Amino acid sequence: MATEFHNLQELRHSASLANKVFIQRDYTDGTVCKFQTKFPSELESRIERTLFEDTVKMLNNYYAEAEKIGGQSYLEGCLACLTIYLIFLCIETRYEKVLKKISRYIQEQNEKVYAPRGLLITDPIERGMRVIEISVYEDRGSSGSSSGSSTTSSGR
Amino acid sequence: MKNREYQQIDPQALATPTPTPPPRPLPEHKPRRARRRWEVFPGKNRFYCDGRMIVARQSGVLPLTLGLILLTSGLFFIFDCPFLVKHLTSCIPAIGGVLFVFVIISLLQTSFTDPGILPRATPEEAADIEKQIDNPTGSSSSYRPPPRTKEVVINQQVVKLKYCFTCKIFRPPRTSHCSLCDNCVERFDHHCPWVGNCVGKRNYRFFYTFIVSLSFLTAFIFGCVTTHLALRSQGGNGLVFALQASPASALELVVCFFSVWSILGLSGFHTYLVATNLTTNEDIKGSWSGKSGNEDVGNPYSYNSIIKNCCSVLCGPMPPSLIDRRGFVPSDDSVQTSPVEIELPAAKNDINMCTQGTKGLLETASRSPLLTSSCPQAKPQAVLEPLPEIVPEPPKTPHKHHSHHRSKAKQSTHHTPKTSNSSPRPHHSHSSRRKDSKNRDPKFSSLR
Numbered sequence A: 001m002a003t004e005f006h007n008l009q010e011l012r013h014s015a016s017l018a019n020k021v022f023i024q025r026d027y028t029d030g031t032v033c034k035f036q037t038k039f040p041s042e043l044e045s046r047i048e049r050t051l052f053e054d055t056v057k058m059l060n061n062y063y064a065e066a067e068k069i070g071g072q073s074y075l076e077g078c079l080a081c082l083t084i085y086l087i088f089l090c091i092e093t094r095y096e097k098v099l100k101k102i103s104r105y106i107q108e109q110n111e112k113v114y115a116p117r118g119l120l121i122t123d124p125i126e127r128g129m130r131v132i133e134i135s136v137y138e139d140r141g142s143s144g145s146s147s148g149s150s151t152t153s154s155g156r
Numbered sequence B: 001m002k003n004r005e006y007q008q009i010d011p012q013a014l015a016t017p018t019p020t021p022p023p024r025p026l027p028e029h030k031p032r033r034a035r036r037r038w039e040v041f042p043g044k045n046r047f048y049c050d051g052r053m054i055v056a057r058q059s060g061v062l063p064l065t066l067g068l069i070l071l072t073s074g075l076f077f078i079f080d081c082p083f084l085v086k087h088l089t090s091c092i093p094a095i096g097g098v099l100f101v102f103v104i105i106s107l108l109q110t111s112f113t114d115p116g117i118l119p120r121a122t123p124e125e126a127a128d129i130e131k132q133i134d135n136p137t138g139s140s141s142s143y144r145p146p147p148r149t150k151e152v153v154i155n156q157q158v159v160k161l162k163y164c165f166t167c168k169i170f171r172p173p174r175t176s177h178c179s180l181c182d183n184c185v186e187r188f189d190h191h192c193p194w195v196g197n198c199v200g201k202r203n204y205r206f207f208y209t210f211i212v213s214l215s216f217l218t219a220f221i222f223g224c225v226t227t228h229l230a231l232r233s234q235g236g237n238g239l240v241f242a243l244q245a246s247p248a249s250a251l252e253l254v255v256c257f258f259s260v261w262s263i264l265g266l267s268g269f270h271t272y273l274v275a276t277n278l279t280t281n282e283d284i285k286g287s288w289s290g291k292s293g294n295e296d297v298g299n300p301y302s303y304n305s306i307i308k309n310c311c312s313v314l315c316g317p318m319p320p321s322l323i324d325r326r327g328f329v330p331s332d333d334s335v336q337t338s339p340v341e342i343e344l345p346a347a348k349n350d351i352n353m354c355t356q357g358t359k360g361l362l363e364t365a366s367r368s369p370l371l372t373s374s375c376p377q378a379k380p381q382a383v384l385e386p387l388p389e390i391v392p393e394p395p396k397t398p399h400k401h402h403s404h405h406r407s408k409a410k411q412s413t414h415h416t417p418k419t420s421n422s423s424p425r426p427h428h429s430h431s432s433r434r435k436d437s438k439n440r441d442p443k444f445s446s447l448r
Helices: A008-014 A049-066 A071-082 A094-117 A144-155 B002-014 B062-087 B091-112 B123-134 B204-233 B239-245 B247-276 B280-285 B306-314 B346-372 B378-384 B396-421 B428-435 B437-445
Strands: A015-024 A119-122 A131-139 B045-048 B053-056 B149-154 B157-164 B176-178 B183-185 B190-192 B197-199
Touching: A015 B123, A049 A094, A071 A094, A071 B204, A071 B306, A094 A119, A131 B123, B053 B091, B053 B197, B062 B091, B062 B204, B062 B247, B091 B197, B091 B204, B204 B239, B204 B247, B204 B306, B239 B247, B247 B280, B247 B306
Parallel strands: none
Antiparallel strands: A015 A131, A119 A131, B045 B053, B149 B157, B176 B183, B190 B197
16 A cells, blocks of 8 residues: 655656545643644554654744744834834744744655655645644555545545 | 546646646736635625735724824814923924824724634535544543533643634634624634724734823823913913814813723723733633632633733734735635745745645646636536535635625624614723623623
8 A cells, every 4th residue: 555655746746635634733731833743543554653743743843932932022022012013014023934944844844754655744824723734645546546445444 | 536536637737747836827818817815705804905904894983993083183283282382392292293103003003904813624624623523532521512612721721612613613712703703813802893803812912002002192182282271271361262262172172081081991901901811802701700619710821920921912922814815716725825924935935836736736737728718617617526625615605604694794783783882982982891891791702
């Protein structure tokens, strides 16, 4: 069943979407952006648990860094207040800088870890920071329909 | 079956080798203009400047607020300032000017900023949540309550997350659905008709700046006008003569006198909310006030330090906008440009290429028949139908929500008379809202 994809281009050309797995938010620390690190059963046959958990933990760290309330955010906040927040129109906030880092990280993870396994992570910002959407692809070859059904059956 | 349907499209997709983000070059030479996301936004909002500014559909009394502020300040600068500059100091118009600028800019920012609207769930997400509700995975509570709620423990407090039937998500903590705007808003405070927008996570600091600077401005104008009239009526002329000499001051006096109490009261109330890290919604509902004699209930979001609470609410990092307003709507509703307001550079476009991947290819495939066909209406349907997963039917969503809108329209028409009836004087509604909090409960409880 393990279909090997070598890169994202091949994923695009020969794969079809089989399933989507959603990693929900973890609200135990309040309203900060943090995702559950519980390994979903649908991915058990597709990727190693440690790789998945590392990705989610890294994303959680990035979001914690973006939302950290410390010296720099106070400075930014006070400066913004003095300029009646017009400064938000001119400069890029720390949050936006971290979001760019997150995009780059997700792209890198997709290229190196997930695409070779037929998976694709969608940046949470495109889902309103509610979920990490992982698209599961199946090889659309001669065994397309059969492997699709086997994925759905193994997904349960 | 799904795989076979994708195979129908893929051969065409292979003909287009370059998977650049599709909608960008298209609007120039296709017969139908590519629409921006704000044009198909499901909530009840209005957009200006091609999606750069967002406001509630009912502008409420925002024009009245602006008009009153501009009128009173204008009269002050024209009629009172010359006299006061001559007799007192020229700092007065300077201070007044600074306060006026603060008030207007923070008002416009409050009105036109996205308050923290949560985008609605994609169909796949909604289906996944439905599956979890029917088969609880054990992350929810031990028993299955009939209404759709999920319990989470935050800071040793049990918090119930409600399911929003309109947005098809479990609302994050402190998020509430505004029936007037038909959106779930993060850290929902209240829907302010004076400002014509919801007050939530992203624009609370603008709102707070607005009411604080407005209370300073009204108090300042009130003081200056009183001084002006007092100085004029000195020398044995009397107050009547002073009022006759400067009739505009009478109007300013009346407006400021009635405004200053309510605005000052509102500022005080919100200062208390900021210091305790509460929202108006939570305060009115009494979520953490220990109702039913439960002593252990406390605000789980508070840092238990006034300074830290103030700093986190007012000086915390500015969260990005989660709704994508200016991205283009492809034939399906898949991932698009970044929702943050400042355009990201090539890194984001790379993400588009990578994460869109197959979807992007499928979009180009669906578009190319549109370009070449003579009847564009027939083709999209033929293309859209085989893609039940990727296409969440943007044309259908308005219809789906029509029933919601109809039922909510009744509620919203119910509400607007209430707000207008409760405000005999323009600025009194806030204080009356606070005082009559018990009467207001039905209104706020309807703000699911």
